[in-house]
Amino acid sequence: MTDTVPFIDLRSQQSEIFDEVAPLVAEILRRGDFIGGRAVATFEEEFAAFCSVSHCIGVGNGTDALELALRALDLTGQEVLVPANSFIASAGAIVRAGAAVRFADIDDDSLLLDGASLERSLGPDTAAVMAVHLYGQPAPIEELQLVCGRAGVLLLEDAAQSQGASRHGRQAGSLSLIAGTSFYPGKNLGAAGDGGAVLTSDDELASRVRRIANHGSARKYVHEEVGFNSRLDTIQAVVLRAKLARLEAWNEARRAAARRYDELLAGVDGVRLPVTLPGNIPNWHIYAIRVAERDRILAGLNDAGIGAALHYPTPIHLTGAFAHLGLRLGDFPVAERAATELLSLPMSPHLTPDQQHRVVEALTGLV
Numbered sequence: 495m496t497d498t499v500p501f502i503d504l505r506s507q508q509s510e511i512f513d514e515v516a517p518l519v520a521e522i523l524r525r526g527d528f529i530g531g532r533a534v535a536t537f538e539e540e541f542a543a544f545c546s547v548s549h550c551i552g553v554g555n556g557t558d559a560l561e562l563a564l565r566a567l568d569l570t571g572q573e574v575l576v577p578a579n580s581f582i583a584s585a586g587a588i589v590r591a592g593a594a595v596r597f598a599d600i601d602d603d604s605l606l607l608d609g610a611s612l613e614r615s616l617g618p619d620t621a622a623v624m625a626v627h628l629y630g631q632p633a634p635i636e637e638l639q640l641v642c643g644r645a646g647v648l649l650l651e652d653a654a655q656s657q658g659a660s661r662h663g664r665q666a667g668s669l670s671l672i673a674g675t676s677f678y679p680g681k682n683l684g685a686a687g688d689g690g691a692v693l694t695s696d697d698e699l700a701s702r703v704r705r706i707a708n709h710g711s712a713r714k715y716v717h718e719e720v721g722f723n724s725r726l727d728t729i730q731a732v733v734l735r736a737k738l739a740r741l742e743a744w745n746e747a748r749r750a751a752a753r754r755y756d757e758l759l760a761g762v763d764g765v766r767l768p769v770t771l772p773g774n775i776p777n778w779h780i781y782a783i784r785v786a787e788r789d790r791i792l793a794g795l796n797d798a799g800i801g802a803a804l805h806y807p808t809p810i811h812l813t814g815a816f817a818h819l820g821l822r823l824g825d826f827p828v829a830e831r832a833a834t835e836l837l838s839l840p841m842s843p844h845l846t847p848d849q850q851h852r853v854v855e856a857l858t859g860l861v
């Protein structure tokens with residue numbers, strides 16, 4: 495037990511693609527087409543096809559992608575609902591788009607916003623709902639759509655963690671009007687730096703996103719509005735093309751690892767396993783169990799060289815960034831309790847069965 499088990503093994507990913515990508519990056523350095531190079535449009539077409547949407551617009555990062563989606567939907571000045579248990583960027587993008595955040599609690603088993611929790615949380619002024627496919631498990635979108643449809647509320651997706659996940663055979667990112675995704679290096683489809691994309695099959699929304707992301711300009715030096723600058727770099731597009739070609743195999747490897755954890759942990763008292771909703775094929779961006787005395791167990795695992803981690807220790811409404819909303823402990827009890835129990839185990843396509851046995855052995859000695 496000398497080797498450590500990293501939370502995510504990015505080095506193995508890079509070495510798989512290195513020989514293919516290095517000469518292409520060298521070529522870009524020689525040519526100098528750093529912005530808007532051919533690889534960007536090609537990647538956008540390939541990823542749109544992968545997600546079964548008509549348009550993929552490459553942007554600077556996932557937070558920008560969500561902000562652009564919200565701005566394209568004209569939600570500035572309106573209220574947008576988001577689950578309290580996400581990465582802060584889900585709510586941050588709403589603020590950045592000039593909209594008001596309304597938080598919601600979640601289903602205790604799936605940890606996702608579901609129809610019942612949405613029904614309880616919608617307000618009279620809610621104009622849109624951002625479903626988050628947390629940990630790479632699609633939210634029950636048809637339930638959410640039903641509630642949103644009845645209330646005349648728009649629905650969009652935060653698909654930052656769900657590249658290649660599907661629900662009833664439909665790809666995450668294609669389940670609503672518009673979605674934002676992230677190519678942060680640790681995501682299932684990660685760049686060699688920051689990147690993101692907006693996904694939609696609506697032609698008008700797609701051209702609005704492109705315009706806002708490019709200084710409010712559809713034609714050079716014609717500016718119809720004040721936009722900002724958020725683009726996917728050519729070098730990142732080259733890296734992403736190489737990784738996209740491997741994404742399904744990598745996600746399959748994660749699924750096999752998730753099944754192995756499920757089996758190894760099935761008889762372990764005090765460990766609550768992740769629940770997959772019927773109809774979902776997750777991409778297992780994160781494999782999170784729930785335990786009592788989580789902080790002691792996390793410290794014990796880290797001491798044993800196991801890269802366990804937290805996603806996320808503080809529900810968004812209790813962060814300092816949202817203190818001005820005056821929300822308190824007790825407002826979203828399911829999300830709050832989950833945040834004290836959740837523990838993310840090492841997960842990546844290159845995680846070996848031997849490493850998983852070591853994780854489980856260390857964990858079993860601690861619970």
Ligand SMILES: *Cc1c(COP(=O)(O)O)cnc(C)c1O
Nearest residue numbers: 555556557581583584654676678
């Ligand atoms: C990573 C992530 C984002 C933000 O993406 P960045 O590329 O880091 O800006 C948004 N939402 C969720 C759920 C994420 O995991």
